[in-house]
Amino acid sequence: MLAGKRILLIIGGGIAAYKSLELIRGLQDQGAAVTPVLTRAGEEFVTPLSVSALAATAVHRDLFDLTAEAEMGHIQLSRSADLVVVAPATADLMAKMAQGLANDLASTLLLATDTPIMLAPAMNVRMWDHAATQRNIATLRADGVQLVGPNEGGMACGEFGPGRMAEPNEIIAAITAHFRQGLLSGRRVLVTSGPTHEPIDPVRYIANRSSGAQGTALAAALRDQGAEVVFVTGPAEVPPPDGVEVIPVQSALEMQAAVQAALPVDVGVFAAAVADWRVSSASDRKLKKSKDGLPVLEFAENPDILKSVAQMGTGRPPLVVGFAAETNDVVDNATAKRLRKGCDWIVANDVSPATGIMGGAENAVILISEQGAEAWPRMGKAEVARQLAARIAAHIAATTGDTQ
Structure with missing residues (x-):
């Protein structure tokens, strides 16, 4: 899927640099050509020899390479790629x-390039959460820089939280999505999915x-249309797709907060149960x-997330799609x-036990819009x-009026 694409891969200094070796191999398996740049700090974690051997080309390390600089090598290097990927992207590099x-060579290439840039951040959770890092991220996003990750989890330092570099397959999926041409390229789409668990x-x-x-299938399909997908998911049985921004939640209140934080978007799709x-x-x-008998549970009504977005007035997504399991x-x-x-479309289906749809691999939906009801034949959920x-x-x- 990346055949003929040229990736300039900048490897920053951090324990996650070891993942860059797997990333090189994965990109090559997809048909991409990888030109590696290794920072001095990166050399503390992976060797130039290992990077060069996997990339099957020379590793660029020094800004003042006299042979290359005679031909303005760092300028040519910064602009000859289709995409510049920084993995790991340290707090210092960002x-x-x-x-x-x-x-240095890496920061000079990043300043001199007119090629799109994608970062895979990796750092300690405290560094990620620091106000200075968050200000820098906001600046980079405003400049059009793409981010994939970081993930949340345990770290080499023993702490837990956001800051782990995205896995190579996630980065490759994001790169693939970057090069996809679709009608939703440049659009931001919100998808909610899965159940909520109310304790x-x-x-x-x-x-x-x-x-x-x-x-999950819908988030992947919208990603394949070129959209930047924000995927807010409850505790689902199926794993989230690669190449989307995943926001895991448990309760309805958490989902409501995540949805509000994700706005504004061009499309809101509310498939969560x-x-x-x-x-x-x-x-x-x-x-x-x-022995006193059964406990008495008092209930409160959860927020209506679909209704609140569909009727929000200013800032409402141009298209709001709800789901109805009947x-x-x-x-x-x-x-x-x-x-x-107050939504634009409803995707309805019959989930009575006889249909086998709830929890099954197939679905039979009816698209309800202002124009009426349109029944679709039964098919796989991916289709x-x-x-x-x-x-x-x-x-x-x-x-x-945008036909790409």
Whole structure:
């Protein structure tokens, strides 16, 4: 999928640099040509010989290479690639980029290039959370720099949190998405997926039955249309797709906060099976059986995330798509839901037990819009996602006059 693409890979200094070796191999397997640049700090973690051997080309390390500089080598190097990838992108490298500093080969290339840049940040969680780093990230995003990751997890220093470099397959997926040409290129799309878990106590919860398979497939299909996808997912059975921004949540309140933080977007797709109610006073201890009888649970209504976005007025996404899982009177109930919520489209399906759709590999949906109800034949959830993503892309292109 990356055949003929030229990637300039800058390897920063950090323990995550070892992943750059796997990244080189993975990019080559996809047909890309990789030109490596290794910083002095990067050499402390991977050797020039190992990088050169995998890339099958010379490693660039020094700014003042007299032979190359006689031909303005660093300028040519910075502009001969189709994409500049920095992995790992350290806090120091990102600070230099944000401030326009150029005191070594890597920072000079990044300042001199007119090629798109993608960063895979990697650093200690405290460094990632630091106000200076967050200011630099905001500056870089405003400059058009793309970020993939970082992930959350355990670190070599023993701490836990955001700061782990994205895995090579995630970076490759983001690179592939960058080069895809689709009607949603340059568009930001929000997708919610999976169930929410509303705690009763530390070991019990209320939830809707949802595997998250349809929402996950839809996020991947919208990514393949060129969109920048923000994927807000509850605790789903299926893993999230590569090449999207994943925001994991547990409860409806957490999902609402994540959705609000992701706005503004060009399209909002609300495929999550959000629990309608939560226990108003969840216990911080496991509820025990008692001779006094059953515990009494008091409920509170969860926020209506779809309705709040569809009716938000200023800043409302141009296209808001909801989902309706029904067990009877599917078209009537879904049509009423579209009007009640104020969304543009509703994707309805019959999830009664006899259909086998809930938790299954197939789906049969009815697209409800202002024009009426359009029944689609039963098909795999991935194919439903592709057709819906194509319909969304065509709608956005038609309403904006953008045909790419």
